[in-house]
Every structure is written in C-alpha cells, then in structure tokens.
Amino acid sequence: MSNDWRTDLADAVARGLAQDGPDAVGESLRSAVDALADHPDAEVAPWCPPVPILGVVACASGSLGVLLRTDGRVTVHLAAGEGALHEQVRSAVEDGVLVAAGAPPEDVPTRDLLRRAGITAPAWFSGSGFTEDDLLRACGFLLTAPR
Structure with a gap:
C-alpha cells in the first residue's frame, strides 16, 4: 500500500478488473459513491421543484406556510387563516403554486x-x-x- 489513497484505489480497481471484470467493479464503485452521498458532510444540491410548493400548518397566529420556490429558495408566510395565506402566496409568485399534499410527517x-x-x-x-x-x-x- 502506498501513502496515497488515490493510488491505492486505482490499484484496487485494476486488480478488480483483472479478477472479476467491469460489472463487479462498477457495482462496487456505485455502492461506494452511494455511501458517500449518505455521509453527513456530503454536499446536497437544493431541491428546485418545477413549480412552487407550499407546506401549510396551523399555528397560534393562524396559518403558517413555507414556500419552496423553483430556484430552491424557501420563504415563510404567515396569515390569519389558510385562505388568506394562499392569497398572500399567490400574489408572491408568478407560477402556479402546488400545495403539498399528503399526511404531515409523524415526527418533527x-x-x-x-x-x-x-x-x-x-x-x-x-x-x-x-x-x-x-x-x-x-x-x-x-x-x-x-x-
């Protein structure tokens, strides 16, 4: 083994290709890349949905909305009721707004x-x-x- 992990990786890939072929090496490398994506320090690209999405919950002041815009920015909106919140958000975005459907997460x-x-x-x-x-x-x- 060398002192450079890159050299060691290249050597391991070459050995794998010789011993097991490209399919096995490709599968192992994909698994390693998937593990990197799950690393807590991994960079995550912002989610940029095709249309704005609004998540709404009731709160002490009425209705709280979190709007995810198509560029990945998130904005907070507060109104006395859900209808007023929807009106406020509609005036803030040019595209249609998709209200997030489905059950809220069980845990915060x-x-x-x-x-x-x-x-x-x-x-x-x-x-x-x-x-x-x-x-x-x-x-x-x-x-x-x-x-």
Whole structure:
C-alpha cells in the first residue's frame, strides 16, 4: 500500500478488473459513491421543484406556510387563516403554486433531515407568532410533495 489513497484505489480497481471484470467493479464503485452521498458532510444540491410548493400548518397566529420556490429558495408566510395565506402566496409568485399534499410527517423533521433532502429550513425567531416546531413541520410537508 502506498501513502496515497488515490493510488491505492486505482490499484484496487485494476486488480478488480483483472479478477472479476467491469460489472463487479462498477457495482462496487456505485455502492461506494452511494455511501458517500449518505455521509453527513456530503454536499446536497437544493431541491428546485418545477413549480412552487407550499407546506401549510396551523399555528397560534393562524396559518403558517413555507414556500419552496423553483430556484430552491424557501420563504415563510404567515396569515390569519389558510385562505388568506394562499392569497398572500399567490400574489408572491408568478407560477402556479402546488400545495403539498399528503399526511404531515409523524415526527418533527430535523434541520439535518431537511438539508439532506435539499430543503434549507429558514431561521426561526421567538415571538414570530409560531414555534420552531411549526416551522419545521411546514417544511416537512414539502417532503411529501412529488419529486
């Protein structure tokens, strides 16, 4: 073994090709790449849906919406009721808005889980009329939207 992992990897691939052929080596390399994608420090590209998606939850101030825009940006919207929230969001986007359907996640999603799904949860500040759990649940609704 050398002191350079790249050289060792190239040697291992060459041995694998000679012993087991390209299919076996390709399968092993794909598994290794998949493992890298699951690494906690792996970069995750933002999810950029084809149409804006809105996750809505009830909160102390009425209805809280988290809007995922087509460029991957996430914005927070708060209104007295769900109808007013939808009206507010419709005026903020030019494209149609897909309201995230499906059941909300059973557990409050963590910021890390959302990040790994390509969704950056916005910052939360106390006194904003909703809890951080409300915010994360609204973001969690985005996970239920079709990809």
